[in-house]
Amino acid sequence: MTEDILKKIYNACDPYVPASAEYYYDCSEARGETALGQPIQRHLAMADDYTCFLLSGHIGCGKSSELAKLSRILTAARQPHDCYFPVLIDVSEYLDDYDVSLADILLAIVTELADALRTRLGVELRDNYFTKRLNEIKGLISSDVEMEQGEISLGFAKAKVQRLKKDPTARQKVRALLEPKMSTMLEEINLVFDEARLAIRKHRLGGAPPPCSDLVIILDNLEKIRKLGTEEEGLKSQRELFLERYTQLTGMRAHFIYTVPLRLVRSADGPQLQQRYGEVFVLPMIKVIERATRHPYQSGIESMRAILQKRLGEVKLEEAFAPEVLNFLLTYSGGHVRNLMIFVQNACTYTDTIPIPLSAVQEAIKRSIRSYSTAIPESHWAKLAQLDLSSDQHIPNGDDDYLKMLENLSIMEYVNGSDEDQLADAEPWYAVNPIVRELKKFKETVGTTRLPVEAIRLPQNERE
Amino acid sequence: MNANETALLDPFEISTPDEATELSALTRALELAESFRLLFVSCNQIPQRERLMAEVRTRLPHLTLQTIFFREPIQHLLDAIQEQLTTPLPDAVFISGLEFSLPIAADAPAAPLIANLNASRNSFAQTLPCPVVLWVPEYVLTAIMQGAPDFFSIRSGVYFFAAKPSEMTELARSLLGRGYSEVANLSLAEKHNRIAALELLLSDYKSLPENQRDYKTEMRLNFQLGDLFSLLRAYDKAMTHYQRSLQLSQRLGYRAEMANLLVRIGITHQDRGEYEVALEQYKQALATFEELGNRTGISNSLHNIGIIHQDRGDFDAAMKNYQRALAIAEELSDHAGVASSLYQIGRIYQGRGEYEAALEYFQRSLAIEKKLDDRAGVASSLHQIGTIYQLCGEYEQAWQQYQHSLEIAKTLGDRLGVASSLHQIGILFTETGRYSEAFPLLLNALRTLLELQSPSASNAGNMLKELRAKWGKKDFDNAWRASTNEEVARWLLRDEGVEI
Numbered sequence: 008m009t010e011d012i013l014k015k016i017y018n019a020c021d022p023y024v025p026a027s028a029e030y031y032y033d034c035s036e037a038r039g040e041t042a043l044g045q046p047i048q049r050h051l052a053m054a055d056d057y058t059c060f061l062l063s064g065h066i067g068c069g070k071s072s073e074l075a076k077l078s079r080i081l082t083a084a085r086q087p088h089d090c091y092f093p094v095l096i097d098v099s100e101y102l103d104d105y106d107v108s109l110a111d112i113l114l115a116i117v118t119e120l121a122d123a124l125r126t127r128l129g130v131e132l133r134d135n136y137f138t139k140r141l142n143e144i145k146g147l148i149s150s151d152v153e154m155e156q157g158e159i160s161l162g163f164a165k166a167k168v169q170r171l172k173k174d175p176t177a178r179q180k181v182r183a184l185l186e187p188k189m190s191t192m193l194e195e196i197n198l199v200f201d202e203a204r205l206a207i208r209k210h211r212l213g214g215a216p217p218p219c220s221d222l223v224i225i226l227d228n229l230e231k232i233r234k235l236g237t238e239e240e241g242l243k244s245q246r247e248l249f250l251e252r253y254t255q256l257t258g259m260r261a262h263f264i265y266t267v268p269l270r271l272v273r274s275a276d277g278p279q280l281q282q283r284y285g286e287v288f289v290l291p292m293i294k295v296i297e298r299a300t301r302h303p304y305q306s307g308i309e310s311m312r313a314i315l316q317k318r319l320g321e322v323k324l325e326e327a328f329a330p331e332v333l334n335f336l337l338t339y340s341g342g343h344v345r346n347l348m349i350f351v352q353n354a355c356t357y358t359d360t361i362p363i364p365l366s367a368v369q370e371a372i373k374r375s376i377r378s379y380s381t382a383i384p385e386s387h388w389a390k391l392a393q394l395d396l397s398s399d400q401h402i403p404n405g406d407d408d409y410l411k412m413l414e415n416l417s418i419m420e421y422v423n424g425s426d427e428d429q430l431a432d433a434e435p436w437y438a439v440n441p442i443v444r445e446l447k448k449f450k451e452t453v454g455t456t457r458l459p460v461e462a463i464r465l466p467q468n469e470r471e
Numbered sequence: 472m473n474a475n476e477t478a479l480l481d482p483f484e485i486s487t488p489d490e491a492t493e494l495s496a497l498t499r500a501l502e503l504a505e506s507f508r509l510l511f512v513s514c515n516q517i518p519q520r521e522r523l524m525a526e527v528r529t530r531l532p533h534l535t536l537q538t539i540f541f542r543e544p545i546q547h548l549l550d551a552i553q554e555q556l557t558t559p560l561p562d563a564v565f566i567s568g569l570e571f572s573l574p575i576a577a578d579a580p581a582a583p584l585i586a587n588l589n590a591s592r593n594s595f596a597q598t599l600p601c602p603v604v605l606w607v608p609e610y611v612l613t614a615i616m617q618g619a620p621d622f623f624s625i626r627s628g629v630y631f632f633a634a635k636p637s638e639m640t641e642l643a644r645s646l647l648g649r650g651y652s653e654v655a656n657l658s659l660a661e662k663h664n665r666i667a668a669l670e671l672l673l674s675d676y677k678s679l680p681e682n683q684r685d686y687k688t689e690m691r692l693n694f695q696l697g698d699l700f701s702l703l704r705a706y707d708k709a710m711t712h713y714q715r716s717l718q719l720s721q722r723l724g725y726r727a728e729m730a731n732l733l734v735r736i737g738i739t740h741q742d743r744g745e746y747e748v749a750l751e752q753y754k755q756a757l758a759t760f761e762e763l764g765n766r767t768g769i770s771n772s773l774h775n776i777g778i779i780h781q782d783r784g785d786f787d788a789a790m791k792n793y794q795r796a797l798a799i800a801e802e803l804s805d806h807a808g809v810a811s812s813l814y815q816i817g818r819i820y821q822g823r824g825e826y827e828a829a830l831e832y833f834q835r836s837l838a839i840e841k842k843l844d845d846r847a848g849v850a851s852s853l854h855q856i857g858t859i860y861q862l863c864g865e866y867e868q869a870w871q872q873y874q875h876s877l878e879i880a881k882t883l884g885d886r887l888g889v890a891s892s893l894h895q896i897g898i899l900f901t902e903t904g905r906y907s908e909a910f911p912l913l914l915n916a917l918r919t920l921l922e923l924q925s926p927s928a929s930n931a932g933n934m935l936k937e938l939r940a941k942w943g944k945k946d947f948d949n950a951w952r953a954s955t956n957e958e959v960a961r962w963l964l965r966d967e968g969v970e971i
Binding site: 016017023097099103104231233355377382415 | 592596624
């Protein structure tokens with residue numbers, strides 16, 4: 008019995024799978040941000056042109072879960088004008104992160120859209136530009152059996168196009184064919200959108216669900232791209248895609264949501280992103296401690312508990328963990344959902360009894376601490392210590408070391424709830440990952456760091 | 472909560488995890504997992520990994536566990552696993568040997584293998600229905616964290632195993648048992664692998680508690696690492712390890728080792744053209760060897776001092792040293808020593824224009840080196856024989872020797888040797904009017920020599936200028952522009968010469 012329950016806990020807390028409807032829990036309050044759904048729905052309702060949103064956040068903070076949720080909301084709206092046809096594309100199924108071109112991205116969009124129209128509505132797009140191009144490269148992407156089946160139709164091309172991800176030679180040839188005609192390609196993709204729009208507006212399955220008003224194309228995992236064309240790997244490539252090519256990314260006749268790297272959003276280029284795309288949504292960590300004081304933040308801890316309870320299903324949290332053990336676990340997660348899952352899974356392997364004892368959780372967390380001990384570059388320690396000791400918990404704008412720390416999760420971004428002073432609290436603040444704070448080297452550095460002298464601030468009047 | 476937090480800090484002192492605890496946790500994870508799970512085991516030494524894997528098997532007799540060991544470098548882990556996966560599918564897959572694909576620790580985070588891991592994180596879960604355990608040394612784990620953070624973030628656990636002293640001793644014995652010539656004859660890839668193995672072992676030794684440290688073995692590990700880096704012409708790293716080894720030998724009072732290290736440090740300086748410093752080291756070593764009555768050491772030091780005399784143009788003094796060194800080596804039946812002194816004496820004859828005598832000496836050294844299977848030595852002798860043929864105008868013969876020597880240097884990863892061969896072939900082509908073929912060879916040689924801070928760089932530079940005079944300004948400068956290299960340009964411009 009105990010064994011079965013442990014098995015259930017272990018397998019339910021898989022860090023890999025984004026939350027399905029069954030597992031999703033809305034923790035907007037604790038994140039200090041309203042969930043993605045509402046504001047995006049409002050934007051869509053008000054916009055008289057096609058809109059483009061960016062979504063960002065730490066690795067494993069819940070972006071994919073939020074996007075899946077958004078996609079469900081958009082489909083399920085009661086009012087016809089609020090109902091959309093979302094196409095959620097996991098671009099990592101199509102793209103090789105280390106070798107991406109804009110043509111690859113456009114091809115992924117068209118293919119996934121055609122697949123969604125076919126599987127959800129039974130609609131086939133008519134022969135278009137992309138079908139023709141695909142048939143020209145048929146030999147590169149089809150198996151022998153598929154070759155015998157004749158012409159490729161766009162709605163059935165998904166598996167074939169995804170093969171390009173692992174075949175750099177074929178990819179080069181496909182690009183050679185598509186790229187010289189980039190402006191044509193954009194024009195043609197817009198025609199595909201027009202046709203798709205007609206199809207979804209007409210469509211009515213037995214009259215029950217309202218017809219959808221428009222397309223919302225969601226590109227998840229686009230932030231993972233490391234290299235675009237001949238650009239230098241990393242931030243340079245990401246900059247090129249999201250800033251330099253923004254006219255292409257925003258020039259398509261459909262609503263779009265792209266995921267962008269947090270490091271780019273918080274870099275000196277952040278404000279430019281905002282200007283070019285409009286809204287940039289950043290999904291912060293779930294706040295489990297208060298800014299500056301590090302006191303536990305109850306509402307956040309409750310959210311994390313609720314997320315975990317959703318995962319465990321009929322196994323009650325109280326049955327799985329002793330109360331102080333759960334608190335301990337949640338505090339060390341830093342409000343990072345995927346880390347929490349990893350801790351729980353790992354703790355299961357250090358016990359054969361339930362509730363899971365404190366010692367097992369400590370063993371699990373110790374292993375995480377140990378893996379961080381070698382992964383932090385020497386130059387980061389002093390800066391980590393400075394952030395930890397600072398009173399305002401800001402990071403200097405554009406400091407590349409801090410941006411790297413955001414990327415490798417040695418620091419975490421939080422936003423306070425908007426229950427108090429709205430403007431002051433909308434800005435993000437940062438804290439050192441609780442795991443990193445336990446490292447001996449960190450503690451030693453904190454012991455020796457001298458803070459730069461603060462500029463003196465005039466005391467403010469007490470608020471009424 | 473705050474009080475709680477302080478009370479609970481102690482458990483996080485990073486101590487060496489207990490093998491029994493880790494082993495049972497890893498076994499548990501495999502029992503609990505129902506589909507794909509990504510698990511890491513950090514364990515530096517391969518023999519220890521094998522022992523632990525066998526232990527897991529005995530504890531889980533009802534599960535089929537497939538082990539895939541990658542001894543050859545791979546680029547796509549998932550593809551490589553799929554090729555070897557057995558049917559019916561196993562209940563879990565153990566992967567080991569990734570260090571062979573990532574021989575240089577500092578380069579590991581940016582290696583294609585790691586990048587591909589990150590890019591294929593989703594495909595892992597989609598294609599492999601069972602848990603996958605990556606058994607890796609700690610530096611590979613770090614490389615994955617840094618270079619493939621998304622892949623690392625979907626892990627279900629990391630288990631740490633520290634090396635066992637008895638296994639460390641065993642491994643140290645097998646790595647250190649053979650001498651310098653064994654190390655020198657390793658191929659380039661083998662040298663990198665050996666460096667990786669030694670570095671891992673050394674880090675295991677360093678992480679032992681203070682009262683269990685084995686400084687003698689650490690000294691010897693550093694010594695061999697120094698030799699390997701020196702053979703790969705990574706002088707700074709070589710020097711760091713030699714110095715560390717020297718410190719330890721002083722602390723332990725091992726005087727013969729100390730003197731040997733001084734010789735090695737001397738060679739490292741000499742390779743960079745720092746003759747004064749080198750001579751100083753050799754003399755100090757010689758004095759120590761004399762005190763100890765260590766005849767091999769005396770012979771080696773005399774020989775090396777001879778080289779310095781020769782480099783400075785004092786051929787008579789050099790000859791005296793070589794002959795004394797040779798006599799001792801013969802007496803001791805130190806064949807390697809005999810071969811190197813014969814070779815150097817040949818070079819003196821060559822310098823005096825006595826080509827026949829020189830050729831005879833080179834051929835004698837070549838014969839011994841072949842018998843000893845000392846490939847590095849064979850390459851040098853062949854090279855030198857080539858120069859004699861070239862001096863006598865027998866170009867075809869000369870070219871063959873160089874080509875042969877070049878091939879050996881390439882397999883050994885000896886960049887200086889490769890540059891020397893290219894340089895020599897470049898001269899040969901210049902002499903025979905094959906200018907356009909000579910140009911890339913000389914340029915290539917110059918680049919390497921500059922990079923290695925070799926004093927021979929000036930020879931290569933002069934040869935390029937000579938080529939320009941013979942070939943003609945126009946052709947040379949066109950070729951030059953087609954392959955511009957700022958560093959070389961700056962170097963050549965330093966004393967007039969080429970227009971860019």
